[in-house]
Amino acid sequence: MNGTGRAVTRVLTVAGVPALLVIVWQLYSAASQNFYVPAPGRVAQAFAETWFSERILDDVLPSLARLLAGYALAVAAGVGAGVAIGLSPRLRAAAEPVLEFFRAIPPPVLVPLIMLLAGIGDGMKVLVIASGCVWPILLNTVEGVRALDEVLSDTCRMYGVRGLSRLRHLVLRGASPQIMAGLRQALSIGIILMVISEMFASSSGLGFTIVLFQRGFQIAEMWSGILLLGLLGYVLALLFRRLERRVLSWHSGRGVGRA
Amino acid sequence: MRRGIGSRIGYGAAGLGGLLVVMEAASRLGPVDERFLPPASEILGALAAELATAELWIALGETMWGWALGLAIAFCAAVAAGMVIGSVPGLRAATHSTVEFLRPIPSVALIPLATLLFGASLGSTLLLVVYAAFWQVLIQVLYGVADVDAVAHDTARSYGLSAWSRIRHLVWPTALPYVMTGLRLAAAVAFILAITAELVIGSPGLGLSIQAAQSAGAVTTMYALVVLAGLVGVAVNVGVRALERRVLAWHPSVRGEAPV
Known part of the structure; x- marks a missing residue:
């Protein structure tokens, strides 16, 4: 097969099914007149009109900022506490049932709880995101620190590596595959909580705006919001995979799908 | 140690x-x-009082029904789709971009759509639960099908096994550990989304009770229900793990595992 042929095949492989889906969508919306399914062209137009405007500044960026703030808070707390708990077998035995319980609480029920404690401002949303994201990070860090290679750990002791450099080169490095797995789970939980906390009580943000469109029966705008959330999830997952590949470039088990 | x-x-x-x-x-x-954090004894007392009411059990039943039904639909659809995509040559490459795009879409993005289509009913819960759980299982099935040993596959072919018995006796057992991992992840996610649908859209169930307790200012009851949600979450995790160990009792990863 020559170069052009190969390129055409590649484009077909990547874009064929999506193009087919859009065509089906177009045909369906033209044939059925279903009020809830506007034509793809109409949604694209609504997307451009709605989101390439001051809404990016008013709604999208504040949402992202809250997501980042909450996520950062969860990473700091989760990794910090996780290392402390993971390094002490007794502490771990004492904390494990409690942590398993907190992890099993579906994070969205934290929204009404934290609304009670922290009001309905930005602080509440950041706290909701942080308190949902922290458990997978914490538990995975504990697990990663617990499973540190004993030979490596003994070697470090023999060579007198201790304190901060032990933490950095042995503990965090050795636990990083697990920590990254926790961070990945936490990211999708964070996005969910970002949207939900804005749907509850808010005057700005992506979740708020989408619900506003839905209540106003602006169907094409609502679909464009759903599309934007999808894109956001996709881009964040992509960025995360980049980061993961960098951080775990030394680790041979990376990219394995089993969690 | x-x-x-x-x-x-x-x-x-x-x-x-x-x-x-x-x-x-x-x-x-x-x-x-x-007023914001009642003492633990009062929360547990409220939980006991709630557990004595029929409303709570009805709400819990509704949540678990939405969870189980949604999970079952997503599981069957994902296993079927995964087997087809994984077995037909070329289909996996062709669907890769679509799957990778649709998978990270947060299912809560579908909340407005569910509200419009189904309102505060079981349908909304199912839409969210099925969407969220489907991808978890599908991805694992795809990994599992890709993991089939090439020699075993050729051997099965040369012995003249039909497509169906190849799936039954070769692909399925190979993929089963992955499928169970997918089921475990999906079960947890499905529970989260079932509660979310009730909490945000107002479908009947435990989430709606929590929402009602919050609106009524019944703080202790709200905490009690949150604790109950956590306990159910633990039960879901433990149950699925037990199922996983049972189904995979023949598999080396379980056989070699020390009892936990």
Whole structure:
């Protein structure tokens, strides 16, 4: 097969099914007149009109900022506490049932709880995101620190590596595959909580705006919001995979799908 | 390093007890306002009182029904789709971009759509649960099907096994550990989304009860219901793990595992 042929095949492989889906969508919306399914062209137009405007500044960026703030808070707390708990077998035995319980609480029920404690401002949303994201990070860090290679750990002791450099080169490095797995789970939980906390009580943000469109029966705008959330999830997952590949470039088990 | 199971349980109980004491003390002695964090004893008392009412069991039943039905639909659809995509040559490459795009879409993005299409009913719960759980299982099935040993596959072909018996006796057992991992992840996600749908859209169930308790200012009841949601979550996790061990009892990864 020559170069052009190969390129055409590649484009077909990547874009064929999506193009087919859009065509089906177009045909369906033209044939059925279903009020809830506007034509793809109409949604694209609504997307451009709605989101390439001051809404990016008013709604999208504040949402992202809250997501980042909450996520950062969860990473700091989760990794910090996780290392402390993971390094002490007794502490771990004492904390494990409690942590398993907190992890099993579906994070969205934290929204009404934290609304009670922290009001309905930005602080509440950041706290909701942080308190949902922290458990997978914490538990995975504990697990990663617990499973540190004993030979490596003994070697470090023999060579007198201790304190901060032990933490950095042995503990965090050795636990990083697990920590990254926790961070990945936490990211999708964070996005969910970002949207939900804005749907509850808010005057700005992506979740708020989408619900506003839905209540106003602006169907094409609502679909464009759903599309934007999808894109956001996709881009964040992509960025995360980049980061993961960098951080775990030394680790041979990376990219394995089993969690 | 090895410690007896008994002392582990002892430490765990001490941890739980410590948490309860701290919660009790925090609100009784004053640092936290009792209106915002009731003492642990009152929360547990409210939980016991709630457990004696029929409404709670009906709400819990509705949540679990939405969870189980949604999970079952997503599981069957994902296993079927995964087997087809994984077995037909070229289909996997062709669908890769679509799957990778649709998978990270947060299912809560579908909340407005569910509200419009189904309103506050079981349909909304199912839409969210099925969407969220489907991808978890599908991805694992695809990994599992890709993991089939090429030699075993060729052997099965040359012995003239039909497509169906190849799936039944070769692909399915190979993929099963992955499928169970997918089921475990999906079960947890499905529970989260079932509660979310009830909480945000107002479909009947435990989430709606929590929402109602919050609106009514019944703080202690709300905490009790959140604790109950956590306990159900633990039960879901433990149950699926037990199922996984049972189904995979023949598999080396389980056979070699020390009892947990």
